[in-house]
Amino acid sequence: MESIRVRFAPSPTGALHIGGARTALYNWLAARGADGTLVLRIEDTDRERSTPENVLQILDALRWLELDWDEGPISQYERAPRHRERLEELLASGAAYRDRTTGAEVQEWRRENPGRGYRGVPLEGDRAEDAAIRLRVPDEGETVVPDAIRGEIRFRNDLQDDPVIARADGSVLYNFAVAVDDADMGITDVIRGDDHLSNTPRQLLVLEALGERPPRYAHLPLLHGPDGKKLSKRHGAASVQELREAGFLPAAVRNYLALLGWGAEDDETILSTDELVRRFSIDRVGRAAAIFDEKKLRWLNGRYMRDETLERYEAELAGHLERNDPEAAAAFAAAGPEARREACEIVRDKAQTVTEIWPLIAFLFTEPRIEDVDEKVWRKVMKPGTRSLVRKADEAIASADRFDASSLERVLREVIDAEGVSATKVLQPIRVAITGSNVSPGIFESLAALGRERAVARLDRAIGHLGDRLPGDDSDPG
RNA sequence: GGCCCCGUCGUCUAGUGGUUAGGACGCCAGGUUUUCAUCCUGGUAACGGGAGUUCGAUUCUCCCCGGGGCUACCA
Structure with a gap:
């Protein structure tokens, strides 16, 4: 049996959210549990929205979560020459063509032609110079997405628009770049958010035109905020960085995130990372969207806090103080190892998050008035x-x-x-x-x-x- | 609008053609206790609705309702 190759492919258009973190975790668990390979690929082909700062933040978040990867990070943008190469193939074979219909025009066409996918008008010669490139979608048949979580999902081809796969300036678009990269990198299993399900037939069509073998897919249900809506920055501790600053432990976050959408046969709640790696299975992932529940995370975190060694406990606290309260950090450091250790010992069982520790023991390091x-x-x-x-x-x-x-x-x-x-x-x-x-x-x-x-x-x-x-x-x- | 996905306690979930529908968080009530927390005990609470299949549906099918995603020269 071939060993699996999975990838985590975030877009650096913002900080890593818990939804992305969960996707990363599931990919990581799938790879680690099967002696597979995890590729980290940064999907930065949108030059407007991608920033180096965001890339750094994502890497930082992954490191904090202690999720390592085997290959990459690979910049998708830097693979542009390869993408163009593959694009030329499709242009040459007629699988793709130049077309200058605008989005607004396509929309209007659709209004007038309900129940059909848009087919462009292939341009030749000079007129084709600065036109976008569309993939030719067959009018017959259907494209079937094999999904480990949902089974086979069928999309009628005649309903699909010919998708634009490259901009007028020659730069390629997401659905094309993903297909090329997944093929080049030998990805066997694509584990990603549900929001990509509708994109999958387009990617499958690209793969087919390219003559590449498609991967298996697993589309994870999305995560929602406490109000049941799609998770966003407005809903509580949404980014991994915020989770860290709120005083959560990486192991607890991994445990919690693993349970958000996945459950073991016996419905166990406390699962060490080793246990998760051993027991995780992608086809036991649920189909319904889950709501991030900070209360349960807090409880779980408290359990992990109480199980920490004193050394780690102290290190977590010191790190937290250094990042958030330099004055307290200095006072804590100045007290000496004995005092620090004793302080940790007497609060250990009382705090549910790292943030809660200091207020309980500050009196040992400062003079309360x-x-x-x-x-x-x-x-x-x-x-x-x-x-x-x-x-x-x-x-x-x-x-x-x-x-x-x-x-x-x-x-x-x-x-x-x-x-x-x-x-x-x-x-x-x-x-x-x-x-x-x-x-x-x-x-x-x-x-x-x-x-x-x-x-x-x-x-x-x-x-x-x-x-x-x-x-x-x-x-x-x- | 079109296409697609989803629907078990408030939340995360387990589960089966026949179960008292189980666990965890939360919440409520007790207990422990020097505060707060922890901890222990008990309790509360769910199969969205309607048809159909069946001796029997939470489980299978269809419809409806509800939620979500995609429908960009974003990812």
């Missing part, structure tokens, strides 16, 4: 009686013989028991005092990570502040 504590939070936590409780807790913390989480828990539980109050009454004020927020990692771990000196200093400061901010606190005159 009591004045910055949200007024509502302060009032909710700091009640009459709080001051004396915090003072007692402070003393216990200051004199704890060991400063690790379990020792701190022990001494603080003693205070709680002795005072006969709920744990929350003591612990929440401490949390706010040392972290500046009512949301943080476990309080004992947080105290231990902070260290005795800083913990006590922050508590002392809060106690002082409590006098000012709780004027009505009669229960604690001292």
Whole structure:
């Protein structure tokens, strides 16, 4: 059996969207699962809209997703000489011809001739000089697209217009370039979006005129936004870059994207990349369009976050801070390996995305100001009686013989028991005092990570502040 | 308009000519808990509609409805 050759062929007219990312992933899975070859081809024949920046962005996005390719990137535009060569063949054989009918004229013709495809008027000699080139579509028969996902799809030839395959200036068009390139590159399986299904008969016709053997096809259903409409920049985190900045992990994104349109026999949800490679099969891809659901991605991402090694966790966080918050990145780096590691350890299970990590542990690397504590939070936590409780807790913390989480828990539980109050009454004020927020990692771990000196200093400061901010606190005159 | 594709819980999906139509996310309610999250338990919720084939259709066929794509000298 021949080994498969697939290609991912994005057009660099914008950033890589999750739809494109999924197409890339499916091609990658198909290749990796069958010991095949993945070719990366940049479809940049539209010089107006293609930019080098977009090419870079696409490559960057693929690298971030950890999807590698075996050949390319190949610029389709740079293959223009080859395209012209093949074009000449068709012109010579009569399979293609020059015609200067404009799009508007074709439209009008169609209005007057419903139920037929447009056939141009072949031009010769001088008059043909700067005319576009059309492919001659037979009036008889039909063109059948063999599709791994949808079966055979039939298109009547007499309904197809003779498509323009080259512009007046001689540059070729998408449907022609694709056919030539797929043939030249020995592509065996074309896996791409549904939006190309209607283009396929045109490409098949080009292939046939060229005498080339057609590949197999698999047209993926499109991805829609939360509103059920075609996905676009307006719908949430649409580009791969946005996904990264939103704090998602590549492995989680791969897992999620794989499930968006494909499901294993047993309907498993958590699938490692190895597992995906092993189990993916293109003919199990569904036929209906799917909606990108960020909530599920978040959940999945949280699962991956909790499974990360501490080393990777820290690296993800550091990378994120460097890209988005240089000040925080500097503070984090300056703290030293021990502190960084401990911070990661105590938040590990709490964040669903990389973005959520820093706000939870920033208090370990910066000095929170009591004045910055949200007024509502302060009032909710700091009640009459709080001051004396915090003072007692402070003393216990200051004199704890060991400063690790379990020792701190022990001494603080003693205070709680002795005072006969709920744990929350003591612990929440401490949390706010040392972290500046009512949301943080476990309080004992947080105290231990902070260290005795800083913990006590922050508590002392809060106690002082409590006098000012709780004027009505009669229960604690001292 | 023409051509083509698609239609199972809100979302992603599994599934079969006879099932209590299963799972996951979400949501709701409990539980654990020092906050938030996690975690655990339970619950909610679907075969778009109508004919036909059949003893029996979610499953097969047709029609309708709904959604989408293409219909460029874009990709």
